[in-house]
Amino acid sequence: MAGGGAAASALSTPWRSLLQRALDGNAHLKHSTFFQLATVGxxxxxxxxxxxxxxxxxxxxxxxxxxxxxxxxxxxxxNCSFGEICWYFTDTWEQFRISGFIDVIDGSNPEPVKLQLRERAWFGSSVKSRLQYLGPCPGLPIPDDDLIKDAHLDPSAGPVDAFCLLVLDPEKVDYLNLKSNQRLMFTRNQKGDGTNSWMAEKISP
Amino acid sequence: MAGGGAAASALSTPWRSLLQRALDGNAHLKHSTFFQLATVGxxxxxxxxxxxxxxxxxxxxxxxxxxxxxxxxxxxxxNCSFGEICWYFTDTWEQFRISGFIDVIDGSNPEPVKLQLRERAWFGSSVKSRLQYLGPCPGLPIPDDDLIKDAHLDPSAGPVDAFCLLVLDPEKVDYLNLKSNQRLMFTRNQKGDGTNSWMAEKISP
Structure with a gap:
C-alpha cells in the first residue's frame, strides 16, 4: 500500500483519506478540529x-x-523535537495517533520559505485569535486583574513576535475505529529521493 | 487555599469541585469520561x-x-512513571491537565490492598468490556481474520492476567476555562504526615 510522494497530492496518502472522512463526518462539531499534543517536558x-x-x-x-x-x-x-497527536473524533468514534518530528517556526527562523508559512498562518487565523498573542505571557501568575488592558490590532499587520507556527511531520499513524473495532498502523518509509511511501498493517485493537 | 488530606473527603480538594462540575455539566455526552493520557515511550x-x-x-x-x-x-x-492527562470537556470548554506518578497494578502485585483495588475495578466494568482482555495481544499484526474467535467469560470469574489497573496520583492540575478565559494552577504539597495540601494560583491563559 503506497502513498504519495512529498510533492504529490497528499490525499493519496492512505491514512489521509481516513482522516478526511473523519473530519467530514464530524464537521458539525466545533471541537472536531481540536486534538491533544503530547511532548516531553x-x-x-x-x-x-x-x-x-x-x-x-x-x-x-x-x-x-x-x-x-x-x-x-x-x-x-x-529539547525533544518529537510529538504525538491524539485526535479522537467523538461522533464517529475514531482515533488517530500521529507521531513525528515537530518544526518550530518563530519570527527568528532563518529560512524565508518558513517565514512565509508563518505569515500565511497568521493571516489565516481570525483577528480575534491573533489578539491572544498580544496578551500577557501564558502560564505566568496574574497579580492583578486590573492590569490587563484591552489589546488592539491592525488587521493588516504581520505576525507579532509571540506568534509561532508548529509543523508536525507524521512518520507513524495509528488508526483505531471503535465502531468497527478495526485498527490500522501506517508507517512511513522515506526514500533516498525524499519522497515518502507508507506501509499499512492491520493490527489487533 | 488548602485541600483535604489523603483520608479526608477528596471533594474538598479545590480542583476536584471544578472537575465534578465539569463532569456534571457534560454528563449527557458519552465521551465526557474519555481523556488523553500522555506517557514517555x-x-x-x-x-x-x-x-x-x-x-x-x-x-x-x-x-x-x-x-x-x-x-x-x-x-x-x-520505564518512566509519570503521566499527564489532558481532559477536554467539549460542551463547557474546560480543560484539565493533570500530571502525576502512575502506579501499575497487575495480577503480580505483591500488595493485597492493591490486588483488591484491581479486583474491584474488574467487577466494576461491564462483562462486554472485560471480554476485550481475552482477545489477541493489542498492537500485534492480525495475519488472518478467521483466526479470531468469539471469547466467552464467566461473569463471576475474577480478573484475567491481561487486566491491569493504572492509578495516577495527581500532583499538578492546570485548569483552563475557554468560556471565561480563566486559568488556575493547582500544585500539591505533601506534608510530613502524608496528608496533602493544594496551592491554587491564577495564571495567564
Whole structure:
C-alpha cells in the first residue's frame, strides 16, 4: 500500500483519506478540529494539551498548529523535537495517533520559505485569535486583574513576535475505529529521493 | 487555599469541585469520561492515547484507568512513571491537565490492598468490556481474520492476567476555562504526615 510522494497530492496518502472522512463526518462539531499534543517536558516527563488543527501544509502531510512562542511547549520541543497527536473524533468514534518530528517556526527562523508559512498562518487565523498573542505571557501568575488592558490590532499587520507556527511531520499513524473495532498502523518509509511511501498493517485493537 | 488530606473527603480538594462540575455539566455526552493520557515511550519520545476515566480511588484524588497489561503503555510507564492527562470537556470548554506518578497494578502485585483495588475495578466494568482482555495481544499484526474467535467469560470469574489497573496520583492540575478565559494552577504539597495540601494560583491563559 503506497502513498504519495512529498510533492504529490497528499490525499493519496492512505491514512489521509481516513482522516478526511473523519473530519467530514464530524464537521458539525466545533471541537472536531481540536486534538491533544503530547511532548516531553522538563525532567523527561510527559506534557499534554489541547491544540487546534490549522490544516496541512500545502502539498504535504505536515500538520500545522499555531501557538504562543512564550508557552512552555516551545522549550520542550526544542529539547525533544518529537510529538504525538491524539485526535479522537467523538461522533464517529475514531482515533488517530500521529507521531513525528515537530518544526518550530518563530519570527527568528532563518529560512524565508518558513517565514512565509508563518505569515500565511497568521493571516489565516481570525483577528480575534491573533489578539491572544498580544496578551500577557501564558502560564505566568496574574497579580492583578486590573492590569490587563484591552489589546488592539491592525488587521493588516504581520505576525507579532509571540506568534509561532508548529509543523508536525507524521512518520507513524495509528488508526483505531471503535465502531468497527478495526485498527490500522501506517508507517512511513522515506526514500533516498525524499519522497515518502507508507506501509499499512492491520493490527489487533 | 488548602485541600483535604489523603483520608479526608477528596471533594474538598479545590480542583476536584471544578472537575465534578465539569463532569456534571457534560454528563449527557458519552465521551465526557474519555481523556488523553500522555506517557514517555521508547527512545524518550512522547506517546498519547485516549483512555476512559474509571473514577477516583476511594477517599483519595487518585485517578483510575483500566488497561491491557500487554499494551505498550505498561512498559513505557515502568520505564518512566509519570503521566499527564489532558481532559477536554467539549460542551463547557474546560480543560484539565493533570500530571502525576502512575502506579501499575497487575495480577503480580505483591500488595493485597492493591490486588483488591484491581479486583474491584474488574467487577466494576461491564462483562462486554472485560471480554476485550481475552482477545489477541493489542498492537500485534492480525495475519488472518478467521483466526479470531468469539471469547466467552464467566461473569463471576475474577480478573484475567491481561487486566491491569493504572492509578495516577495527581500532583499538578492546570485548569483552563475557554468560556471565561480563566486559568488556575493547582500544585500539591505533601506534608510530613502524608496528608496533602493544594496551592491554587491564577495564571495567564
Amino acid at each position: 522538563g525532567g523527561g516527563r510527559p506534557a499534554n494539551r489541547t491544540v487546534v488543527f490549522r490544516g496541512f501544509q500545502e502539498q504535504s502531510d505536515k500538520i500545522q498548529i499555531n501557538t504562543d512562542a512564550r508557552s512552555n511547549k516551545i522549550g520542550e520541543i526544542r | 521508547g527512545g524518550g519520545r512522547p506517546a498519547n492515547r485516549t483512555v476512559v476515566f474509571r473514577g477516583f480511588q476511594e477517599q483519595s484524588d487518585k485517578i483510575q484507568i483500566n488497561t491491557d497489561a500487554r499494551s505498550n503503555k505498561i512498559g513505557e510507564i515502568r
